[in-house]
Amino acid sequence: MLKIIVAALLVIAQLCACPLSAKQEEAYYPTPSQHILTGKGYWETPMNINNHQAVWDMLMQPVTVVKGKQKSQQVLYKEPDSNSEPVGDVTRDSQGLHVLETRDDGWSLVETYSSSFHDSKVKAWNQLVQGYIRTNMLETVKPKAKYGLVIDKLDQRMYIFEDGELYDVLIISTGLANERQPYNETRSGEFLIVSPVGGFEVEGLNAAMGLRFNFGDILHEVPHSVRDGKKNYDKYEAVLGERASHGCIRVQRKRTPKGTNMTWVWNKLRGRMDTKLVIWEDLKGRQLPHVDPSTPLYYNDQGGQNYHSAEICYGVREKFLPLKPFTYGELGDEPYKHLTPCPYCVPPRRPEQIDEINNAHK
Secondary structure, three states: OHHHHHHHHHHHHHHOOOOOOOOOOOOOOOOOOOOOOOOOOHHHOOOOOOOHHHHHHHHHOOEEEEOOOOOOEEEEEOOOOOOOOEEEEEEOOOEOOEEEEEOOOOEEEEEEEEEOOOOOOOOOEEEEEEEEEEHHHEEEEOOOOOEEEEEEOOOOEEEEEEOOEEEEEEEEEOEOOOOOOHHHOOOOEEEEOOEEEEEEEEOOEEEEEEEEEEOOEEEEEOOEEEEOOEEEOHHHHOOOOOOOEOOOEEEOOOOOOOOOOHHHHHHHHOOOOOOEEEEEOOOOOOOOOOOOOOOEEEEOOOOOOEEEOOOOOOOOOHHHOOOEEEEHHHOOOOOOOOOEEOOOOOOOOOHHHHHHHHHHOO
């Protein structure tokens, strides 16, 4: 077990310390607002997972939310007047707001990604909006310490922080929007986990270990279907690492070398409400860094089809362990060029996959 943990930590450290190009070093903030403050909150911290200290500081900062029940919403207004035009929806109790101005007339100007859902009267699907709200409707909540979660829609990964350090990385699927269902987009921003929903069924999907963070948006295990009393995850696990959900965040059930999966997350967080979860938007111009060619990878030289981040992986039978080492820089060579990423241990994407994502976001 110690060898598993050491190998996993080595890969995480190398992936998160890769040198960035000049373009990749630009500060991409969660919001294009010019009202950038000097603090350490979500709205002021660049979307750069490499800077662990900055990310942890962000995860521990207080959150400004709208008072009220977690399954209700409040509109933001175009003017400091409740008779003016609504410009966005905010979920009470859990969704963070960026306060731009606190006025003497009892109103505050705030900014956030609108949490408009399918039945909303405000058709602002994940749009970054500025609007007014009564100041006395706001309250500040200090998130629970110990853990924090970062969801990055650009690379479809969930980064788990524990006590100031990056603990592990899991594969996820966020919302897949389309012209008919633009509201499927997972809302970006900062949130608090506010209730342990547990298992639920929606639109024919069975999901387990749900943690509510934004009204109808829930962090949960990758869904499964049930036939003859047996669970089948194949359809939904095949698209982990891609946008695929109706707005919820699907999380891998297969264990990483450290034993982390949605079951681990559920066990750690179901009793720690107000843990912060932040969601980074895949803004144009953001780029995934390429991986250091010397990063160690592993494979089963007796006919294995995957490459791995550790020499011992739960996705490989014990008789084939430990796996044989090679380097990321050799992925394009035989016998490695046809290997695919292991769905358990979250190895880095192939260079061509990174290029495809980056080209789509130039």
